Amino acid sequence: MEEQREAYINAVGTALPGDPVDNARLSKVLGVNEEWIDVFIGTRTRHFARDLGTGEVRWTLADLCAQAGERAMAAAGVDAAEIDFVVLGTATPDTLMPASVNHVAEQLGLDQLPTYQLQSGCAGAVQALDLARTLVTGTGGRGLVIGGDVCSKHLDLRRDLSQATPSELVNYVLFGDGAGAVVMSPEPTGERVALRRVLNRLTGLGRAPGQVIEWFGLADRDSDKQAIYEDYKAIEESVPVMAVEILWELLEELDWSAEQLDHLLPPQLAGRMTRRIYEQLGVPGAREVSCVADTGNNGNALPFLQMERLFGQMAGGERALAVAVESSKWIKGGFALEKLA
Incomplete structure (x- = not known):
């Protein structure tokens, strides 16, 4: 009887866009109370893929995910030819079609392999790890598992929020943008x-x-x-x-x-x-x-x-x-x- 394979995380990589935006700067841009952000939310800084002043997109979701994936692959000591599949979990794809995971693969030079995109909120990264674990233990392959979101694409950072409802205002101070990735395989190398x-x-x-x-x-x-x-x-x-x-x-x-x-x-x-x-x-x-x-x-x-x-x-x-x-x-x-x- 064949021994059951295990799944190991060999390396991790992350990507955060631009410099951190603190509460003082955010409150000034949005016209909201800085103390309210400090006390009610308790988040000190966040990162945005869009320019706070102009709204210009500086990084797409695919850009951030590719950066994180590249760093994870480098840390694991593997190249594109050694990746057997890619799984991405996100709630904020750049486009509905093509799937953002395929733009990520393009940037990383990955081709001729299965790609999967799972659209979900905070559980999407867990779902991606779940699917990747099944693929690793079932096929013995090595995969790149990515999670990322660009939440600022849904927020008008230049809008007057003085009359915004609390349920809407909270989103402007709660969220940020970023991506992370791991290399997963049946071999206990790297981080082990x-x-x-x-x-x-x-x-x-x-x-x-x-x-x-x-x-x-x-x-x-x-x-x-x-x-x-x-x-x-x-x-x-x-x-x-x-x-x-x-x-x-x-x-x-x-x-x-x-x-x-x-x-x-x-x-x-x-x-x-x-x-x-x-x-x-x-x-x-x-x-x-x-x-x-x-x-x-x-x-x-x-x-x-x-x-x-x-x-x-x-x-x-x-x-x-x-x-x-x-x-x-x-x-x-x-x-x-x-x-x-």
């Missing part, structure tokens, strides 16, 4: 981090979405529908509860005790809420690995940004667990990592 488990489950039957991003075609682009809607109260109430459920479900599946957990990667909604969720998870012995206060909420880039920070401090034999919640239709996500001794 095993992907032990992935949780990816829709749990939103009968529940109203917590977040909606509209798509406008030629027929409805002039409608008065709000482009982005966020039920922040529902998110504040539900995400911490779901995060606790995810943590203990993964620990039970892995037969790990909370005391055996060395690092914890909590959901990265915003600086203030992330800290609150970490405290509610109740695993003080596990070191928190967070980035959102510095990077902003850049969606599917976040788990890869967290992994980059994690790998810089993770010792052999240590274990880490990541929790992700998507509020669009309430998806539970998470994954478990273990660095070989």
